[in-house]
Amino acid sequence: MPAANDGDARQAYPEGYAAAHGGFALIPAAYVFLVDADRVLLQRREATGYYDGWWAASAAGHVEFGETVTAGAVREVLEEIGVEVDESTLEPITAMHRTAPTGLPVDQRIDLFFAARSWRGIPSLQEEKASALEWFELDALPERLVHHERFALEGWRDGGLPAITTFGF
Numbered sequence: 001m002p003a004a005n006d007g008d009a010r011q012a013y014p015e016g017y018a019a020a021h022g023g024f025a026l027i028p029a030a031y032v033f034l035v036d037a038d039r040v041l042l043q044r045r046e047a048t049g050y051y052d053g054w055w056a057a058s059a060a061g062h063v064e065f066g067e068t069v070t071a072g073a074v075r076e077v078l079e080e081i082g083v084e085v086d087e088s089t090l091e092p093i094t095a096m097h098r099t100a101p102t103g104l105p106v107d108q109r110i111d112l113f114f115a116a117r118s119w120r121g122i123p124s125l126q127e128e129k130a131s132a133l134e135w136f137e138l139d140a141l142p143e144r145l146v147h148h149e150r151f152a153l154e155g156w157r158d159g160g161l162p163a164i165t166t167f168g169f
Contacts, residue, residue, distance in 0.1 A: 026110040030073035031060040046131035083121035090114040099168040
């Protein structure tokens with residue numbers, strides 16, 4: 001099987017093709033839930049303008065241009081909660097194609113969820129966009145947990161969550 005980055009064998013779309021077919025874009029994001037036995041670490045969002053006051057993944061954020069989703073996940077964990085996670089230990093939960101009822105391009109998302117059961121360091125808030133960091137029992141999640149994140153976390157916890165899911169359609 002050829003390598004995914006097989007150098008010169010890969011081709012780029014011609015400009016004309018890209019112009020005719022590139023009007024739709026998905027915003028990629030990586031989500032990481034730190035899991036310790038039957039507990040999950042969540043952060044309470046603050047001053048972001050999106051789900052403020054709600055609990056959310058241990059760490060999450062947009063994948064940057066030219067960055068792999070696993071590298072983005074590792075970076076977000078370090079930036080948001082100050083611990084190191086190895087890419088090789090990230091456990092895939094689901095890839096979620098998500099939208100919101102606005103129909104705006106910004107609401108077209110591909111969210112890639114992971115669990116991390118090992119890390120180096122002690123989790124602590126590193127940014128002002130969260131006001132708390134707390135462990136919750138997986139079977140006693142907080143009521144105000146971001147909707148699509150609850151869907152992924154509960155589906156993973158309960159088993160049987162498909163590798164690819166949709167939300168909001």
